[in-house]
Amino acid sequence: MSAAASVTSPVDTVTIALGERSYPIRIGAGLVGDPAAFDGVPNATVAVVVSNTTVAPLYAEALMRTLRQRHAQVRLIVLPDGEAHKDWPTLNLVFDGLLGDEATPAADRKAVLYALGGGVVGDMTGFAAACYMRGIAFVQVPTTLLAQVDSSVGGKTGINHPRGKNMIGAFHQPLAVVADLDTLATLPDRELRAGLAEVIKYGPIADAAFFDWTERELPALLAREPRALRHAIRRSCEIKAEVVGEDERESGRRAILNFGHTFGHAIEAALGYGEWLHGEAVGCGMAMAADLSAALGLLPAADARRIARLIERAGLPVAAPPIGPDRFLELMRVDKKAEAGEIKFVLVDAIGRALVRGAPDAAVREVLAARGV
Amino acid sequence: MSAAASVTSPVDTVTIALGERSYPIRIGAGLVGDPAAFDGVPNATVAVVVSNTTVAPLYAEALMRTLRQRHAQVRLIVLPDGEAHKDWPTLNLVFDGLLGDEATPAADRKAVLYALGGGVVGDMTGFAAACYMRGIAFVQVPTTLLAQVDSSVGGKTGINHPRGKNMIGAFHQPLAVVADLDTLATLPDRELRAGLAEVIKYGPIADAAFFDWTERELPALLAREPRALRHAIRRSCEIKAEVVGEDERESGRRAILNFGHTFGHAIEAALGYGEWLHGEAVGCGMAMAADLSAALGLLPAADARRIARLIERAGLPVAAPPIGPDRFLELMRVDKKAEAGEIKFVLVDAIGRALVRGAPDAAVREVLAARGV
Numbered sequence: 001m002s003a004a005a006s007v008t009s010p011v012d013t014v015t016i017a018l019g020e021r022s023y024p025i026r027i028g029a030g031l032v033g034d035p036a037a038f039d040g041v042p043n044a045t046v047a048v049v050v051s052n053t054t055v056a057p058l059y060a061e062a063l064m065r066t067l068r069q070r071h072a073q074v075r076l077i078v079l080p081d082g083e084a085h086k087d088w089p090t091l092n093l094v095f096d097g098l099l100g101d102e103a104t105p106a107a108d109r110k111a112v113l114y115a116l117g118g119g120v121v122g123d124m125t126g127f128a129a130a131c132y133m134r135g136i137a138f139v140q141v142p143t144t145l146l147a148q149v150d151s152s153v154g155g156k157t158g159i160n161h162p163r164g165k166n167m168i169g170a171f172h173q174p175l176a177v178v179a180d181l182d183t184l185a186t187l188p189d190r191e192l193r194a195g196l197a198e199v200i201k202y203g204p205i206a207d208a209a210f211f212d213w214t215e216r217e218l219p220a221l222l223a224r225e226p227r228a229l230r231h232a233i234r235r236s237c238e239i240k241a242e243v244v245g246e247d248e249r250e251s252g253r254r255a256i257l258n259f260g261h262t263f264g265h266a267i268e269a270a271l272g273y274g275e276w277l278h279g280e281a282v283g284c285g286m287a288m289a290a291d292l293s294a295a296l297g298l299l300p301a302a303d304a305r306r307i308a309r310l311i312e313r314a315g316l317p318v319a320a321p322p323i324g325p326d327r328f329l330e331l332m333r334v335d336k337k338a339e340a341g342e343i344k345f346v347l348v349d350a351i352g353r354a355l356v357r358g359a360p361d362a363a364v365r366e367v368l369a370a371r372g373v
Numbered sequence: 374m375s376a377a378a379s380v381t382s383p384v385d386t387v388t389i390a391l392g393e394r395s396y397p398i399r400i401g402a403g404l405v406g407d408p409a410a411f412d413g414v415p416n417a418t419v420a421v422v423v424s425n426t427t428v429a430p431l432y433a434e435a436l437m438r439t440l441r442q443r444h445a446q447v448r449l450i451v452l453p454d455g456e457a458h459k460d461w462p463t464l465n466l467v468f469d470g471l472l473g474d475e476a477t478p479a480a481d482r483k484a485v486l487y488a489l490g491g492g493v494v495g496d497m498t499g500f501a502a503a504c505y506m507r508g509i510a511f512v513q514v515p516t517t518l519l520a521q522v523d524s525s526v527g528g529k530t531g532i533n534h535p536r537g538k539n540m541i542g543a544f545h546q547p548l549a550v551v552a553d554l555d556t557l558a559t560l561p562d563r564e565l566r567a568g569l570a571e572v573i574k575y576g577p578i579a580d581a582a583f584f585d586w587t588e589r590e591l592p593a594l595l596a597r598e599p600r601a602l603r604h605a606i607r608r609s610c611e612i613k614a615e616v617v618g619e620d621e622r623e624s625g626r627r628a629i630l631n632f633g634h635t636f637g638h639a640i641e642a643a644l645g646y647g648e649w650l651h652g653e654a655v656g657c658g659m660a661m662a663a664d665l666s667a668a669l670g671l672l673p674a675a676d677a678r679r680i681a682r683l684i685e686r687a688g689l690p691v692a693a694p695p696i697g698p699d700r701f702l703e704l705m706r707v708d709k710k711a712e713a714g715e716i717k718f719v720l721v722d723a724i725g726r727a728l729v730r731g732a733p734d735a736a737v738r739e740v741l742a743a744r745g746v
Contacts, residue, residue, distance in 0.1 A: 045713045088461055099536040099707065105714055106536065106707040131504075133709045134531060134542045135622075158507065163472040163479065169507045170543065249508075334472065334479040336506045340418045341478055 011037070012230065014237040016153065017245040021173045025153060025237045027230060031180040032062050032141065035069045041139055041175050046111040047071035050094055050125040052081040055117040055143050058186055063116055063141060071112070075104075079121065084274035086120045086160045088168075094128040109133045112175070118144035118191070119151035119278060123166070126157030130172035140174045143183035145195025145229070146279050149202075149236035152177045154244040154257075160273055164334040165265040171249055179237075181230060193315040194279025196221060197260075199232045200314060201286060202239045204307055205256045208352030210235050215310055222314070255337055256354035259346040260286030263320075266331035270323040283316030284371070291367045292359055293347040303351050319372040325365050328373050384410070385603065387610040389526065390618040394546045398526060398610050400603060404553040405435050405514065408442045414512055414548050419484040420444035423467055423498040425454040428490040428516050431559055436489055436514060444485070448477075452494065457647035459493045459533045461541075467501040482506045485548070491517035491564070492524035492651060496539070499530030503545035513547045516556035518568025518602070519652050522575075522609035525550045527617040527630075533646055537707040538638040544622055552610075554603060566688040567652025569594060570633075572605045573687060574659060575612045577680055578629045581725030583608050588683055595687070628710055629727035632719040633659030636693075639704035643696040656689030657744070664740045665732055666720040676724050692745040698738050701746050 011028035024040070031037040047067050051060050056078045064074045077097035079090050098107040115125030115138060122140050129138035140152035158169015184192070199221070203211025213231075214221075220228035240257065247254040264285030267276060276284075287308040294304035312318050320328075329343075337344040342358045349355055384401035397413070404410040420440045424433050429451045437447045450470035452463050471480045488498030488511060495513050502511035513525035531542020557565070572594070576584025586604075587594075593601035613630065620627040637658030640649060649657075660681040667677035685691050693701075702716075710717040715731045722728055 088465065092461065095534055095541055099534055099540060102703075106711075108712050108714075109709055110712060131531075131541045131543060133540060134529065134544055156507065158504075161468055161472055167472060167506060168468055168504045170504060171507055330475075336482055338479075339481050339483060341481075 012234045014234060014241050016173070016241045018173060018248055023174060023176050025177040025179065025241070027148070027179045027181065027233050027237070029181045029226070031178050032059055032183065033066055035066050037178045038066070038070060038139065038176065041070065041112060042110070042137070043070050044110040044112050044137075045072045046107045047074045047114060048077060048098060048107055048111060049074065049114045049116050050077045050079065050121060050128070051116040052079045052121050054081045055121070059116060059143060059183060063114065067114065075107075079124065082274045083120055083160070083268070083278060084272070086124060086273065088159060091124055091128055091159055094124065095132065098128070098132055107132075109136055111136055113138035114141055115139070115152070116141045116143065118142065118147045122147050122152045123157050123169070124159060126155070126172050126174065127159060127169050130157055130170035135172070137175050138172070140177040142177065142179055144187055144191055145184060145233075146191070146198050148179040148233050149195060150198040150240065152179070153237055153240050155248065163269070164331075165268055165273070167334070167336075179233060181226060181233075184224060184229060190277065192222070192224070194277040194283075196314040197279035197283040197286070197311070197316055199236055200310055201257075201259050201282070202236050204286070204290070204348045204351050205259045205346070205354035206239045206243070206352060207235070208350070210239070211351050218310065218313055255344070255356050256346055258337065259348070259354060260289050262332055262335050262337065262343065262345055263288040265335060266328050267320055267323070269331050270327060271321060276317070280317055283311045283314070284318055284320050287311050287318040288320070288367050288371050289345060289347060291370060292345060292363060293349065295363045295367055296347065296359060298347055298349040298355075306351070320368070321372070323373050325368045325373055328368055329361065329364065385607045387607060387614050389546070389614045391546060391621055396547060396549050398550040398552065398614070400521070400552045400554065400606050400610070402554045402599070404551050405432055405556065406439055408439050410551045411439070411443060411512065411549065414443065414485060415483070415510070416443050417483040417485045417510075418445045419480045420447045420487060421450060421471060421480055421484060422447065422487045422489050423450045423452065423494060423501070424489040425452045425494050427454045428494070432489060432516060432556060436487065440487065448480075452497070455647045456493055456533070456641070456651060457645070459497060459646065461532060464497055464501060464532055467497065468505065471501070471505055480505075482509055484509055486511035487514055488512070488525070489514045489516060491515065491520045495520050495525045496530050496542070497532060499528070499545050499547065500532060500542050503530055503543035508545065510548050511545070513550040515550065515552055517560055517564055518557055518606075519564070519571050521552040521606050522568060523571040523613065525552070526610055526613050528621065536642070537704075538641055538646070540707070540709075552606060554599060554606075557597060557602060563650065565595070565597070567650040567656075569687045570652035570656040570659070570684065570689055572609055573683055574630075574632050574655070575609050577659070577663070577721045577724050578632045578719070578727035579612045579616070579725060580608070581723070583612070584724050591683065591686055628717070628729050629719055631710065632721070632727060633662050635705055635708045635710065635716065635718055636661040638708060639701050640693055640696070642704050642707075643700060644694060649690070653690055656684045656687070657691055657693050660684050660691040661693070661740050661744050662718060662720060664743060665718060665736060666722065668736045668740055669720065669732060671720055671722040671728075679724070693741070694745070696746050698741045698746055701741055702734065702737065
């Protein structure tokens with residue numbers, strides 16, 4: 001089965017190099033049904049697939065069938081769908097499922113969790129794995145473009161707090177990331193565009209040539225051409241792998257992956273989680289971060305416009321809701337990168353090169369005003 | 374101030390050797406008021422003391438005064454007291470406090486948490502530190518005997534789930550443990566005895582001479598003689614340091630520190646957390662584990678009786694509530710040491726030497742029956 005699959009559909013592998021916590025990202029078609037895609041995962045007795053009400057009906061059965069070749073018991077936990085549910089009560093559904101009841105024994109410390117879904121399912125399953133019995137193994141099976149190019153890779157896990165996004169969480173690396181390109185076929189257009197925000201991100205912060213490629217291939221990406229999607233995912237993962245391998249716990253360089261996120265998180269928190277998709281907020285946030293880079297004289301204004309233009313062409317918002325600058329600044333101060341009340345921004349001083357620094361409130365307020373805040 | 378203190382009251386230091394995560398346990402009188410006791414903790418802008426309604430009125434002001442010499446802002450979060458509150462809603466009070474409100478800015482990633490209280494406060498504060506912004510620093514300031522000899526040392530943090538004790542948590546080492554002997558003066562007798570359960574534990578699993586000492590000095594310990602308490606705390610910490618240094622994440626030997634805990638956790642879960650103190654449940658659990666060791670022919674019956682006798686002399690229960698053997702076994706199967714449904718017991722094959730193994734249900738049922746389950 002896997003041999004046949006590999007003839008028709010090659011599997012690209014990107015490695016996250018973190019010593020004994022290293023793991024592969026496997027990218028290809030048909031991987032949910034391919035036992036070989038999970039090579040290296042221990043044959044624990046119990047596997048638990050965590051998914052949501054949208055994705056489970058589409059792919060859970062296929063994944064569970066594949067996993068039964070590796071695990072004696074395969075269970076399924078289905079969470080409500082959406083960023084609004086990325087909270088403790090929903091996380092606790094995973095713990096309840098793991099601990100079982102009179103009829104089902106508790107999953108033991110060797111059990112493996114599988115996150116089948118987008119960024120919310122991946123972040124929550126990873127955090128549940130980090131905390132259950134003080135840490136068990138898990139595998140990411142991302143089914144959205146956003147999760148395949150960004151959130152499933154790198155070990156950041158967590159949940160939201162009303163005051164701030166991803167405020168409660170852990171660094172906990174998966175054993176593997178299995179990105180099945182076929183799952184993108186069922187992705188709503190809005191989710192595809194949200195995922196493109198994170199693809200667009202990698203060019204400005206790390207790779208000018210990839211930015212050029214993204215500009216050129218955007219129509220192919222929007223048309224879901226497999227060749228274009230595969231390249232976008234692989235190149236995004238390669239860049240993320242290189243950054244994470246260098247700075248796993250974000251003591252320095254890894255922060256550049258948050259380009260657009262300081263602004264974006266404030267939008268998400270202000271509107272209520274789930275009102276805008278994460279990728280939409282990041283898209284608008286990147287336009288703001290590019291503006292701020294230009295306003296501070298770091299980046300030519302033409303390059304800032306080029307970045308905003310690409311975001312707009314991807315169908316993402318480049319103007320923010322009228323949150324008001326005071327509230328917006330207050331929400332940004334809760335950012336994890338803030339230090340002693342100073343907000344740290346990820347900026348670019350050339351397309352392909354990022355830096356992290358503070359900025360005068362006045363400059364930030366100008367940018368906010370220009371983008372409708 | 375610290376120089377004067379060190380003349381009248383020497384500080385004993387035990388080191389937990391974990392490479393870059395190594396830290397000191399400082400044991401002495403007057404340490405809550407001694408800035409030198411916190412040497413090595415970074416001078417972060419924000420410090421947050423987490424305590425409970427019983428301990429905060431006694432020691433929070435003194436600790437905050439000391440910490441103001443190190444941190445520009447010192448805040449206090451007061452939790453309800455008791456094992457029944459070792460749950461998510463209470464943990465979330467810590468996150469709410471850290472994230473602040475309109476008037477108080479969010480604590481940043483450099484902030485240091487201080488756990489001022491017993492085992493529950495220490496476990497919850499440590500877990501909050503492990504999760505807040507994916508991990509910040511914390512210091513243990515244990516004020517109960519149980520916390521000073523056991524729970525504040527070694528980095529196990531977490532909360533309870535209705536189905537099992539400490540089921541949700543993390544390994545997260547503190548920067549330091551500061552055990553102020555003076556705080557034991559206000560400890561209720563019942564809590565003192567509960568702490569003695571964990572002191573008594575170390576002899577059977579690791580040090581026959583310390584077991585002899587504990588038998589001999591029990592009256593002095595019950596009378597709170599400072600010399601006896603100090604020795605008990607130091608020797609307990611030395612043994613724990615040696616075991617944790619060898620096996621931080623409990624992949625092997627560290628499990629011996631759970632002597633009596635598999636039985637004890639079942640009692641706590643069955644009665645409802647807080648009905649029996651943790652140390653009381655562990656005391657009874659150790660008598661059961663000693664019985665089981667004898668029933669399996671590992672330990673002379675006379676030695677099992679000697680262990681139970683010491684527990685009884687400490688004023689701890691050696692008979693369990695009538696939970697019923699089926700329910701008791703079911704609760705034990707949720708233990709973190711269980712694998713594929715088999716309960717692993719910490720047993721002793723001599724006073725001073727522990728091992729971990731399974732046991733036939735029939736033998737366990739005999740032990741449970743003999744101890745009133």
